[in-house]
Amino acid sequence: MSENDRGTVNAVSPRKPAATIYDIAQLAGVNASTVSRALSTPGRISAKTEQKIHAAAKELNYRVNPAARALLTGRTRTIGLIVADITNPVFFDIVRGAEREAAEHDYTLVLAEFRESAETEMFTARRLIPSVDGLILATSRLEPDEIRGLAEEKPVVVINREVEDITSIVADVAPGVDQAITHLAGLGHTRIAYVAGPQRSWVSHKRWESILAATARSGMEAVELPSEQPVMQAGRAMAPAVLSSGATAVIAYNDLLAIGLMQELIGRSVSVPGDISILGFDNIFGADFTTPGLTSIGSPHTEAGMYAARGILSILDGAPSDQTSHEALVTSLVLRGSTGPRPAV
């Protein structure tokens, strides 16, 4: 019954409570509303009292209470970013870009990862959406309708996906693929294999279509080889199919597949790029760890994250949300050692 009963309270709060505008008002000898004005609408106040108020604020180490402000304004100055897998190297550049752009505009990034089903993703989105001003979905497995539903509550931007009525950030694959095919054509290759990603992957199809178009333009042949999963092990497993495809250059759906394939080929004493050239997509962290380094068609992931955050901010500023803005977001070829001249027959 004693006041010591709730020992937990004491243990947490030798912390001094944060100063409020009332504390400042008292210290500066003015009204709290004057303090608020001095701090949020500078210039509307006599220079002298403004001085005093700022001095008092600094002395008390004042910073606004975001909750109080949010309660009134409805804005949290926070952007949520939901990714499937934080440790996927494709994502941390996106995270970085979004965080950078947010911080630039004095916004804060809230990050969440869903590792399971679309159900988990929806759960996560629902959990986050009340506390953010907008939501970025970096690799959503949600249905278009679900995404549009979220967008009715708060601004939503998707990355690497196209959803009607939703702002989406997608890098244009064509330039990078064109560079890659031109590069390979210049090296004398005439038959290309594409190790595809997951059947359901919209991105994988886009990449394949782009390759088809570019090879056709260069008078080359292209063949698509289905793979199991976009991971290294699956890449290794593709070696036989690749070897029997007759292709002298392989483009894999992503770098992990490419690296696995390359390791397996080298393990079988197939020279890369002597006997076969290998390219990946994404230019992930570590693509330069391999020997030879992996030539890759890279997307500007950081920029994608930045544009996504910027998209949220501009919707908050009143822009329509259905504009797809891939402009200025293009892939490009990153040349390393895994591509070389077509072997003499």
Add this chain to the structure above:
Amino acid sequence: MSENDRGTVNAVSPRKPAATIYDIAQLAGVNASTVSRALSTPGRISAKTEQKIHAAAKELNYRVNPAARALLTGRTRTIGLIVADITNPVFFDIVRGAEREAAEHDYTLVLAEFRESAETEMFTARRLIPSVDGLILATSRLEPDEIRGLAEEKPVVVINREVEDITSIVADVAPGVDQAITHLAGLGHTRIAYVAGPQRSWVSHKRWESILAATARSGMEAVELPSEQPVMQAGRAMAPAVLSSGATAVIAYNDLLAIGLMQELIGRSVSVPGDISILGFDNIFGADFTTPGLTSIGSPHTEAGMYAARGILSILDGAPSDQTSHEALVTSLVLRGSTGPRPAV
């Protein structure tokens, strides 16, 4: 003057405002406070009205307004994580662990990156601290006093660093190093080189001390070689020093150094592990991209992030904040192909 003047407003808010407990109260025909109780203190309410309220809440798709709750309770259910560099592979596992643990307890992770000076870090911390319940500093360059100052406002936990009076999460290097040295001893090595990290790095010294102790115990020699920066290029530059050191096995301060060194050695036709064995620290993403794969002394980064978040939560629950809790957080050896028998002389 017309009501169309503020066109921006219209553009943003075809969005329906979120439902409040008042909306639920009206729909269920009860008072708002009853709704609040039904939702936050289940059981204190007649089963029948509780049913009605929950039904109404579901129908209106109600979720609490975090700002309102935070204003009242002083808790945001949010944990801030500040890292120097999101794209450093050591960090995303930390991020993942912290996010996972936070989500587990219905907390949300706020992420911020400072890429510059300690000044930027302090600025970032100050920006974040009003809106979070606690702060994790993953690689702080702040002075101990600065960190303690932050800890006066909100719970603070540091990772990979020890600060007096501050909960710190540091993996115990010894077990991993012991395993590594035992492994190398078993392979016949007797002279080890340590390619050190930055002079000022507390972690690098710890690693060196641990190596010294372990090698002494095994009757081996160890020599420390200073490097410029913990990056691949610097690792490449270490090749001559390593070769002239007389060591048959090298442990690098981190995997990037190790990979750079390995690439350079292989480029000089030095066989790895035939002529020299190489180990790194951290077991980063991509350590298996190299040929041979890099043997590395790994830390459980995900767990570190989890423990850090858990530390914040337990301080919030009333635990003292000065307990250093490295228990159960130990390094271990991840064996790959870059280590092998000592070459015959």
Add this chain to the structure above:
DNA sequence: TTGTACGCGTTATCAT
């Protein structure tokens, strides 16, 4: 068991 009333810190609308 349920309703009433107040306060959290801030901004905005009045009035002075």
Add this chain to the structure above:
DNA sequence: ATGATAACGCGTACAA
């Protein structure tokens, strides 16, 4: 130019 006051949504002590 500045002070007084209401309002944001929620939780809770108190009253009924």
